[in-house]
Amino acid sequence: MAALRAAVGADGVLTDTEVTASYSRDMMPLAPSATPVAVVLPSSTEQVRAVVRACAAAGVPIVPRGAGSGLSGAANAVAGCVVLVTTRMNQIIEVDADNRLAVVEPGVVNLDLRAAVEKRGLFYPPDPSSYDWCTIGGNLSTNAGGLCCVKYGVTTDSVLGLEVVLADGELLRTGRRTVKGVAGYDLTKLFIGSEGTLGVITRATLALRPLPQAPATLVAAFDSTAAAGAAVATIVREGVVPSLMEIMDQTSISAVEQHLNTELGAEPGCAALLICQSDSGGDAGRRELAVIEQVCRDSGANLVHATDDLAEGRMLLAARRSVLTALEVYGAWLTDDVCVPRTRIAELISGCERISRECGLRIAVVGHAGDGNMHPTIVYDPTSEREFARARTAFGDILALGLRLGGTITGEHGVGKIKQEWLAREIGPVGLRVHRGIKAALDPDNLFNPGSMFSMS
Template sequence: MSTDALLTRLNGILGDGLAVDPDVTAAYRRDVMPLAPFGEPLAVAFPTDTAQVQEVVRACAEHGVPIVPRGAGSGLSGAANAIDGCVVLVTTRMNAILEIDPDNRLAVVEPGVVNLDLRGAVEKHGLFYPPDPSSYDWCTIGGNLSTNAGGLCCVKYGVTTDSVLGLHVVLADGELLKTGRRTVKGVAGYDLTKLFIGSEGTLGVITQATLALRPLPQAPGTMVAAFGSTEAAGVAVTRIVREGIVPSLMEIMDATSIEAVERHLKTELGAGKGCAALLICQSDSGGEAARRELGMIEQVCTDAGAEMAFTTFDPAEGQALLTARRAVLTALEVYGAWLTDDVCVPRTRIAELIAGCERISGEVGLRIAVVGHAGDGNMHPTIVYDPTSEDEFARARQAFDDILAVGLSLGGTVTGEHGIGKIKRDWLAREIGPIGLRTHRAIKAALDPGNLFNPGSMFH
């Protein structure tokens, strides 16, 4: 069948929710990751409800045209990147919060709801949606689900999958699968909900999610500690975990990150000259419990060799420190374009990863800043390069792969929260091995035998 016939049919389904003008579709070819390949879509579809998604899927399946599901495009792995001749299915117009149930502490949302908007809506009911990716002010729940996104609060509250009760998913035949439950417990059958979370749009299109909420925590207290060596900071992290202390946030910044942020924000973080690493922790336990928790963390940091340790319960001071942590990528732009990696290592080996990144920086001759979630070992080494230089781009790509190799050698994983997408397919195969890859392919073939959804993403 001709593409003209498909476009006519899609236009009948979507009306002005279909874009074919190359000047418009160009904005939906790729996400934020500069390394990932992308193609030219045939069209971009903007459905407004599940029924339209089903009709689009059926039409594309009948014409043999692949579908690439996409949210806001804030991804960092190329998982939502177009391939030539595909239909990019954008879920941002499906942005309704369908229900907030305070008594059962859950919300039902469409995939286009912005993470921050959901957090704001449930806060009015004294509730809290924990996952908070760094792009939380514009990324959507659908994208968070598809990549199993994390964020700064993971150390205490887990990643996206830990807050999901059930899903509605449009399958490759256009049928609607409903997974999960609204109850606190439920073990009926395979856990299909978790199968689709993190599947990066390769198995179906998520059109609705039932999310578990938590009571709104107390305003957090904040502790910051500066260390003269990354090894000392690593020892502090290990001891905090060993002591059984679970802060609501535990972030680490290396010297390069600190320098960039202080220059960008025109402020001092209190680290002082010679600071190799800054550890930022928060406790949202409230009252005396938070004071006790942060007091224990501060003591651990001091015992591990911190040159400065300071605790504040002033919300403005705490927010300033978090603003500095979230500003790292923006701060690095003054030096050039950035390419951020995403490796997760055992928490006892964070210092070794940072040391490995310092070595790689020297080998490739490029600035590498390391910042990340110390509480769960998920680090984001960020390589800075000149985007107009093919040589520097090649060296940045080499550094990206070398960092992944170091992460695996330390007993880690090649992605903690950004996903595999189209840039880490070979690394996924290396990490999970041939039997793991065969199992992935078998699941894909069972649910999507025509390879309709996001072909070429995650694995070959």
């Protein structure tokens, strides 16, 4: 404790258990957690290095943490650990408009970065649903995605380089500021998505894009999920790349309409709603939406509406982003995260309907249709141990379904402390051995976020 206080100052070390408990877990109720022995809040890279050295000398585990918006338990405390919180490291150090890049600290809030670069006519694409409060460090550690992934990719696609504090306190710089570069192993991508198991990210050099045109929006309603799935597959086959393509099932639509006290334009009983945007602007944008509109009609949509009104487009996107909040009227929610081939989205949704019937719980499916990343959300009574147990079973059943459909157990939330068994199933024994070998090489004492992603035994 003395070494920690010397490293970050007395006000940067929290030990009151009522306070530290609030830093002990993220938003995933399934994941185990413990109360940390201390929470430290460094404000510089040098302070992070000092904290890491102090913990290494004492043999104390470190769990890096951002804002705690995660949904996999990756930032959850383990027994006897120090939680290292990076939210005080919140400076946008540089915005280089000519080279279209930004250099930021990990505590910068995603939306704050987007707003800052927008003033320079630039755009930072990754936009997780919690983008108004999640931090860049957390986005990097989980390789977060968002609604714009179909066109712009996930977090790793916007990262040029990192600074990372290693287990011995040394500072590693990866990547570069140039657009191209293939010197050595791609260590940048190794650390992105590593969930704090290999080091603590203290700075990132991020690639920016020119600010897109104001988006035009299209919404299409379908009587069956199969028809909506067919529309998605055909849109992809036609080569159209909208900036956003989201799908909502009947349960999600009903919850949002009740929550927002509005109608999304769908007829009662609508099985699926597709929301698309094009930010190409001008004739190009109109052509994209025209192709999507025709595909939706040919696939059996009973309603298709396109608009270039920004307020109306924002309203539709607000409806999509508010699904989890809307579901709270029914109970607590447990969000899964699977990604399947886009041609199998309809099978995933129908499979979730079957699982819902079997477990006797409401399951709403919403997700990024453009890349097949779906978020089935299980609603349960948090005061009922029986319902919680059924929700846990349904959670696993959905992961198994995703794998059977040729998918992956996580598209953007990460493995964390809830999907270790499923990661082992997906990557197999050789993949797991390689993971453990990399971990042992960079963190030989297993002090960085032990137990997240996989165990070392």
